[in-house]
Amino acid sequence: MEYSPIMASPTELREHLVVIGNGMAGCRAVEEVLARDPNRYRVTIFGAEPLVNYNRIMLSPVLAGEKTFDEIVINGADWYADNAITLISGDPVTAIDREARTVTSQAGVTLGYDRLLIATGSDPFIIPVPGRDLPGVISFRDMKDVDHMLAAAARGGSAVVIGGGLLGLEAAHGLSLRGMKVTVLHIMPTLMERQLDEAAGWLLKQALEARGQTVLTGADTAAILGDSHVTGVALKDGTEIAADLVVMAVGIRPCTALARAAGLEVGRGIKVDDHMVTSDPRVLAVGECVEHDGQVYGLVAPLWDMCRALADGLTDAHSGYRPSATSTKLKVAGLDVFSAGDFSGGDGAEDIVLRDAARGIYKRVVVRGDRIVGAVLYGDTADGNWYFDLLKRQEDVADIRDALIFGQAFASGGGQADPKAAVAALSDDAEICGCNGVTKGKVVACIAGGAHSVDAVRGTCKASASCGSCTNIVESLLALTLGEGAVEAGPKTMCKCTSFGHDDVRREIVAQGMRSIPEVMQKLHWSTPDGCSSCRPALNYYLLCALPGEYKDDQQSRFVNERMHANIQKDGTYSVVPRMWGGLTNPRELRAIADVVEKYDAPMVKVTGGQRLDIFGIKKEDLPAVWADLNAAGMVSGHAYGKSLRTVKTCVGSEWCRFGTQDSTGFGVKIERATWGSWMPHKFKIAVSGCPRNCAEATIKDFGVVCVDSGYECHVGGNGGIKVRATDLLCKVATEAEAMEMCAAFIQLYREEARYLERTAPWIERVGLAYVQSRLLPDAEARAELAARFFHSQSFSQDDPWAARVEGAEREMHAPMARFTPVPPVPALEEMA
Amino acid sequence: MIGDWLDIGWVDEIPVRGSRTVQVEGGDDIAVFRTGEGKVFALLDRCPHKHGRLSQGIVHGGAVACPLHNWRISLATGEALGEDRGCTPVVPVKLSGGRVLICRAATLKAAA
């Protein structure tokens, strides 16, 4: 620490401006004041760091080895000298006396001020876990932290970065470039969730993993391990990760202690008005330490605006600060990520989405009322500033809207703003389909040769048959070549979010080995950020079916009944239907049901059309307790209203009935025990009748068995319901075991090939009985493989979801977040424990 | 401040693309939603169509699909989207240091 105390000379009539904080905002404010009136103030700056004013945001490139400290200095020693600014560095201010109008530093210097500017920035937030004070646990805020990281990296070993936001990822990148083995822990499900939507967050995670980092999302830190130095990090789920260095980058808090102690008004930050004046008119504040209009800040752009307003105020111009939108870029070489404004959509907002899987590009522009309100760009951020500019200027984009997503070059091309005109203007050699190398000339020739739909084009010249991103161009070419009216509609798309049909999506999931919903949406160019209530449940099912035991079910993509394992009723209560194997029950179960009905005051209990008992009027909060009682009596979840096996209806059969030919009851129970819990494209019902009198109505079930003297007739594709369809006879087999295998193989074929929400009846009408028979009958090996795949998948899905919930899983689905009892005038709020 | 806003808990307690409820004695629940982008919204837990529990629906983009008949309701305005017409009262929300606060007056009014 070096300084010579400044004594105001008697002739020094200028007011004394003292600045606390030698960082980005403090020095910029001084620059702005000097630019307006270089002679008005005498300036002294205190800085806690023993350095001159440098560009904090460039610490990341310094860590990554792309810049040196000298290259990131904003104002060197000569600046202070040239402007007669006194810099007192390496000596933090420890007290402000507003009455005496003085500040005192740690080293004991007391200086008087006429105006005081507080620009103390932020403190990194340290999560309050055991071990946080161990040597080797640091934050990422200043040059000292960077030096610490460089020293650790020189020793090698592994680092854990806690926090998958901008700062954390930049730290992780730098450390990994410097040779450390890096694990990023992020508590949220996707990275940088405050700047990026899920799709972009997913792409980013993939890219970081491809670069060798380990990224754990949904990772909640429980403790930092080590005795004399950090050795690792423990997560709440019990995982332990070894580490020689832990970087905490979970957020920042405005640095307000000094201001608070001085009695200034402080909320989350130091409260300032539009001219950056605090509750004391002689004291101003600027930068990350302030709270303006309820907002605090963590990026530099708004701070520059604050500095301008502040300097205007200090030099009597009084422009006033108005917050505006901000944009972010991740400073990791080779990973282009940009986000700006508000991308939450909401009222009247429309998303324009472009996904190019082959080039790893995702772009999303959010438009409301012909104005851009937000943008997220991944992979190609060249147009980020253009979108941001349109956003800030509130430009009307109605005229360029259709071409907006293609970027500035395309959208501003005057007459080319109409995408169809742009396609028309392409030369015959222009490549339309990058995947299959098809030119415009070839596509047009193939349309002229009779391909009058997108599908026909895909079938003939392969354009848009692979990744599908050129589908819209092919559609334009069809319309241009044939005229709008003559284009034939292709098969129905899954929903408005995609141009693909169900079959295409299923095929590509398997062919490309896709593993998650965001991955499917990216690779297949979804036009919405996170799908809709039609496609999400379908994708969840397709992935579940393709990756038994591996795919992690997405609860939020399930319809309420499958999420709650009970059936929602019109008044918001639920009905509960415990499974009754084959329609059989016993006194213990009946007693448990009776007890539940009484205990929870259920208004109704009824025998269903599926041979079981349905208890009505249960509140969502009571469901786990009801299930606990039913579980205790040995009953499991009914999957009562899921797209899954419902019931196996049986009749009394040979055991009691004078006409019975086989043990239909016993076999029904066996089938239900083998098939329950399986997720299907739609609900699935089975029945076993003991003789052709068919009391179990097996011939209107998805799979029905009619027992006869010589064996078992297997019937498929029946449906009661809206449009009654009697079953087709699939085959007749001699033994129970063969009938069971047939049932499993049939279910698996249906699970793998039917479209979501297509029951077996319409599916068989579509593909034909002959096709189903060809897959199940002639080739015993193929049939056995189908059955084996079914049972493999069953080995993961036959868990009782009720039991898990009773144990406390997903408690949040059942308990309210808070309870509020209004007792005016004194409010009382009782929170749930 | 305390009088105007009700602190109902940590934002992390609401599942992403999901929702939680706040029980209001003597009135309908308030449904508090968190979107894929982490934005938080609150609506009366009652669909303008036939009073379905919106908290139990599928959240996508900035909307929720009602579990009863699949109307889509905007989380920001409570308006039914698409062809459907109707509106559910909105309860203003703000986030502060990871806590979710909902507007007391609107809660009382909505639930009245």
Ligand code: SRM
């Ligand atoms: C509870 C039950 C009625 C009863 O009290 O008996 C019932 C109740 C419902 N049925 Fe059913 N069905 C019930 C047996 C049937 C049967 C008879 C059967 O299974 O043998 C049929 C005709 C057979 C069939 O499915 O082929 C049947 C054909 C339907 C249909 C028409 C299906 C179709 O493919 O056309 C629907 C609508 C749908 O699924 O989209 C439906 C839908 C419904 C839903 C789930 C509507 C809904 O989504 O909320 C009803 C729930 C009412 C409620 O508020 O709880 N329910 N439903 C029966 C439950 C059986 C069980 O134990 O699981």
Ligand SMILES: Cc1cc2nc3c(=O)[nH]c(=O)nc-3n(C[C@H](O)[C@H](O)[C@H](O)COP(=O)(O)OP(=O)(O)OC[C@H]3O[C@@H](n4cnc5c(N)ncnc54)[C@H](O)[C@@H]3O)c2cc1C
């Ligand atoms: C690694 C990193 C990367 C970043 N990347 C970006 C980016 O890409 N884009 C972006 O917009 N923003 C980025 N930021 C954020 C940006 O750096 C901050 O918004 C900005 O620095 C805030 O300026 P400030 O003046 O308020 O605080 P600071 O720059 O932190 O300055 C405050 C100064 O005050 C000093 N001080 C504190 N208390 C006292 C005291 N009592 N006495 C004397 N001095 C004191 C501190 O030591 C500090 O030097 C990044 C930040 C970091 C750490």
Ligand code: SF4
């Ligand atoms: S027949 Fe109609 S009203 Fe009766 S339970 Fe089935 S869906 Fe409901």
Ligand code: FES
């Ligand atoms: S009650 Fe919500 S859609 Fe009918």
